[in-house]
Amino acid sequence: MTPGNRLYRKRCQITRSSMFREMRERKRQKRLSVIMTVGLFLWKGSDPVIFIEQAKKIFQTKNGPVKAVDNINLSIQEGEIFGMIGYSGAGKSTLIRMLNGLETPTEGSVTVAGRKISTIKGSELRKARQEIGMIFQHFNLLWSRTVRENIAFPLEIAGVSKAERTKRVDELIELVGLQGRGDSYPSQLSGGQKQRVGIARALANNPKVLLCDEATSALDPQTTDSILELLVDINQRLGLTIVLITHEMHVIRKICHRVAVMENGNIVELGPVLDVFRRPEQPITKRFVQQITEPEESKETIQHLLTEHPEGKIVKLTFVGVSAEQPVVTELIRSFNVGVNILQGKISQTQNGAYGTLFVQITGDSSEVDKAVAFLDAQQVDSEVIEYD
Amino acid sequence: MIEQWFPNVDWEKMWEATYETLYMTSISVVITFVLGILLGLLLFLTSKGQLWQNKAVYSITAVIVNVFRSIPFIILIVLLIPFTKALLGTIIGENAALPALIIGAAPFYARMVEIALREIDRGVIEAARAMGASTWTIIRKVLIPESLPALISGLTVTAIALVGYTAMAGVIGAGGLGNLAFLDGFQRSRSDVTLMATIVILVIVFIIQFIGDTAVRKLDKR
Numbered sequence: 001m002t003p004g005n006r007l008y009r010k011r012c013q014i015t016r017s018s019m020f021r022e023m024r025e026r027k028r029q030k031r032l033s034v035i036m037t038v039g040l041f042l043w044k045g046s047d048p049v050i051f052i053e054q055a056k057k058i059f060q061t062k063n064g065p066v067k068a069v070d071n072i073n074l075s076i077q078e079g080e081i082f083g084m085i086g087y088s089g090a091g092k093s094t095l096i097r098m099l100n101g102l103e104t105p106t107e108g109s110v111t112v113a114g115r116k117i118s119t120i121k122g123s124e125l126r127k128a129r130q131e132i133g134m135i136f137q138h139f140n141l142l143w144s145r146t147v148r149e150n151i152a153f154p155l156e157i158a159g160v161s162k163a164e165r166t167k168r169v170d171e172l173i174e175l176v177g178l179q180g181r182g183d184s185y186p187s188q189l190s191g192g193q194k195q196r197v198g199i200a201r202a203l204a205n206n207p208k209v210l211l212c213d214e215a216t217s218a219l220d221p222q223t224t225d226s227i228l229e230l231l232v233d234i235n236q237r238l239g240l241t242i243v244l245i246t247h248e249m250h251v252i253r254k255i256c257h258r259v260a261v262m263e264n265g266n267i268v269e270l271g272p273v274l275d276v277f278r279r280p281e282q283p284i285t286k287r288f289v290q291q292i293t294e295p296e297e298s299k300e301t302i303q304h305l306l307t308e309h310p311e312g313k314i315v316k317l318t319f320v321g322v323s324a325e326q327p328v329v330t331e332l333i334r335s336f337n338v339g340v341n342i343l344q345g346k347i348s349q350t351q352n353g354a355y356g357t358l359f360v361q362i363t364g365d366s367s368e369v370d371k372a373v374a375f376l377d378a379q380q381v382d383s384e385v386i387e388y389d
Numbered sequence: 390m391i392e393q394w395f396p397n398v399d400w401e402k403m404w405e406a407t408y409e410t411l412y413m414t415s416i417s418v419v420i421t422f423v424l425g426i427l428l429g430l431l432l433f434l435t436s437k438g439q440l441w442q443n444k445a446v447y448s449i450t451a452v453i454v455n456v457f458r459s460i461p462f463i464i465l466i467v468l469l470i471p472f473t474k475a476l477l478g479t480i481i482g483e484n485a486a487l488p489a490l491i492i493g494a495a496p497f498y499a500r501m502v503e504i505a506l507r508e509i510d511r512g513v514i515e516a517a518r519a520m521g522a523s524t525w526t527i528i529r530k531v532l533i534p535e536s537l538p539a540l541i542s543g544l545t546v547t548a549i550a551l552v553g554y555t556a557m558a559g560v561i562g563a564g565g566l567g568n569l570a571f572l573d574g575f576q577r578s579r580s581d582v583t584l585m586a587t588i589v590i591l592v593i594v595f596i597i598q599f600i601g602d603t604a605v606r607k608l609d610k611r
Contacts, residue, residue: 100519129521140516143611144534153530154520185610201520211519 049208049241050076050099055108055118057094057265068094069105070265076258078208081235081242081351083252083273085288086262092245095262096211099243100132101125113208130158133202137214139194141186147173147197148182154204172200176230192223199230203240210234212244216251228254232351249291253277253350261285273350278320278382292348293318293357302359302386305343312363313373314343318382319356328379329360336372338364359386397579402569407589409483410565413555414593417490418548424495425547426540428454429502430528436503440514440524454496462493462554466561486563490554498547505539506532538609545601549594556590566590 057069069091076082084092097103098110101117110118115128141150148169155165173182176196186194195215202210212231216224232255235242246252252259252273259276261269261284269276269285277293280286302314317328333340340360347356362369376383428450434440435447460468466489473480473488509532517531533540559567566586574583 102515102519123523126521126523129519132519134516134519136512136516138510138512140510140512142513142531142535144537144608153517156530157517157520157522157526187611205520 047078048075049078049113050074050243051109051111052095052098053109053111055095055098055105055110057091057098057103058106067265069098071108072265072267074260074267074270076241076243078241079235079239080258081232081244081256083256083259084243084245084262084267085247085249085252085259086245086284087247090262091265092262093213094265096213096243096245099209099211100129100134126157130154130205131207132209132211133205133207134211134213135195135198135202135215137217139186139191139198139218141194141197141201143186146183146185147178147189150186150197151200151204154201158205168204169200172204175203175234176200190223191219192226195219195223195227196230199227199234203234203238207240209241209243212242212246214246215244217246217248224248224251225254231255249288252288253292253348253355255351257351261288272352274320274352274355277350277355278318293346293355302343305361306386312339312361313369314359314361314386315373315376316384316386317358317360317376318384319347319358320353320382328376328381329358332362332372332375335375336364337368338362338372395581395585397573397581398585399573402573403582403585403589406564406566406569406586407593409563410552410555410559410567410590410593413483413486413490413558413563413565414548414551417487417494417551417555418544420487420491421494421498421547421551422544424491425498425502425544426533428495428499429506430532432499432503433506433532434524440527454499457492457496458500460493462489463557465489465493466558481562483564486555486558486565489558490551493554494547494551497550498543501543501547502536502540505536505543508539509535538605541601541608542605545597545605548597548601552590552593552597 052072052074055069055072056067059066059068072095084095086092094103098105099112099117101120105118108118109116112128113131115124115131117125117128120128142153145153151169151172152165155168160168169182173179176199178193178196178200181189181193186197189197198215199210210231215231216227219227228251231242231244234240235255242255244251244256256273258271259269259273260267261276261282263282263284268282269280276285277289280289306314319328329340329342332338340362343359343361345356345358347354349355362372364372373383373385431450432447432454435443435450437444437447457465466486469489469492470480473485476488477485479485513535514527514531517527522530555563555565556567556570559565559569560571562568566589570583570586573579574581574586
């Protein structure tokens with residue numbers, strides 16, 4: 001063994017112990033809140049607030065008709081955070097814009113909060129839109145208005161009196177944490193602050209549904225996290241239904257209860273986030289899940305280790321929900337005469353439980369290694385032996 | 390000393406001419422502003438992908454605007470003589486110049502309004518629609534305020550062009566500094582009168598430019 005490798009293992013050991021400690025601590029703290037969230041979700045999840053029935057959207061272009069949305073059926077429950085993920089051109093943007101009538105479906109119907117958005121027009125549609133908030137990738141604030149005036153804009157549209165507007169704007173500024181910035185102009189704010197104004201503006205008329213059109217795609221990772229936390233907070237405090245579209249799996253993982261994966265105008269996979277993470281079926285879903293579980297460099301590291309250490313086996317363990325709690329690795333080392341070398345690990349919290357992957361190399365007598373792998377298979381942990389290719 | 394350099398200038402006449410120029414300019418600027426905004430909004434809203442998308446209306450408006458914008462002003466005044474006579478009963482005096490001034494300047498300004506409105510981020514209009522705003526609300530609370538600096542700087546350019554137009558209108562009898570410079574200055578070979586009238590016109594132009602620039606700076610919060 002080269003000195004470099006020894007160093008590498010040492011580093012892995014340190015990472016391993018601190019990672020497990022962190023994992024357990026986080027789990028313990030999170031367990032209660034997860035149970036509460038799931039409970040809240042189940043309790044609230046009785047009423048669908050959004051119904052999409054056989055919605056189709058065909059755009060006529062110079063190069064012939066283009067199907068942006070192709071026969072989608074979907075219902076979203078009240079209080080749910082529903083994510084739609086897909087690459088650009090998948091039709092997710094068209095679909096979310098159907099929910100407030102910015103696009104009308106060519107066929108099919110869209111019902112939001114009891115109103116048939118796909119057929120109503122004029123003042124009835126405008127009234128319905130006041131109950132559906134929307135935030136945007138590029139915030140779309142009016143630069144000519146201050147923060148306060150921007151937030152007051154939807155209230156002016158709804159015909160709220162001046163005194164009430166002032167009061168409501170104060171509440172909203174506090175809700176999104178922009179105290180003291182009320183008289184600033186958008187050009188004086190950072191991206192994250194602008195999106196907070198966008199959120200306050202979207203919530204001004206107490207909407208039943210909040211639509212998020214790539215709301216964090218223009219923000220840096222840290223700001224994205226703070227905006228996502230704000231959305232979860234609003235969802236829990238106000239029981240607001242949130243529908244978001246994104247191309248970042250990280251966003252889905254962090255806040256969504258359910259996710260729909262879109263490709264070519266269709267929903268190709270749909271389910272609770274944790275289920276989709278655990279058993280992605282479609283190739284596109286697998287690619288999205290990999291964004292989170294397998295950072296780019298891990299593939300290379302593992303390939304490298306496979307060539308360097310042909311002995312033993314490399315196993316990918318997937319922990320989901322409660323199984324992330326079990327001391328599987330400890331038991332593995334105790335029960336079998338094998339060496340366990342942790343290569344890489346990651347645990348992520350989702351809105352309905354924890355999700356983690358761990359890459360380990362199991363070395364030792366080949367029969368012991370086989371037994372160890374069999375043991376892992378028997379656990380409530382998904383394991384997969386990675387072969388050299 | 391001024392008397393020495395400008396021996397032939399009749400100051401009372403000069404002030405009167407200045408007043409006439411200011412009168413013609415300000416009335417025509419106000420009406421051009423209103424008409425230009427209306428025409429510009431019509432051009433913008435009926436153009437492709439906008440709220441009132443309508444190819445026929447857009448094309449007709451665009452042709453009218455282009456035709457009136459292309460006719461040289463001095464010819465436009467002559468062409469409009471019958472119209473002015475029918476409208477006002479006379480073709481002499483400050484008021485007689487107004488129809489030609491407005492018809493000459495409004496299409497010019499309308500194009501500037503259209504350009505200013507096009508500069509507005511489409512997303513902002515979409516956000517207003519998503520909030521349930523009517524087209525009228527969007528015009529009043531989004532389109533006009535969001536393009537105001539560009540509307541004002543366009544108006545400044547138009548107002549300065551209008552000062553020039555009033556001078557031309559003066560030559561055919563509308564009064565004002567152009568009339569004074571031409572009749573009292575040029576035709577009677579009193580170049581000091583022409584020079585003084587020119588100086589006054591320059592001062593007016595500089596003041597308009599200053600007011601316009603200051604307003605744009607104050608309004609632009611981008």
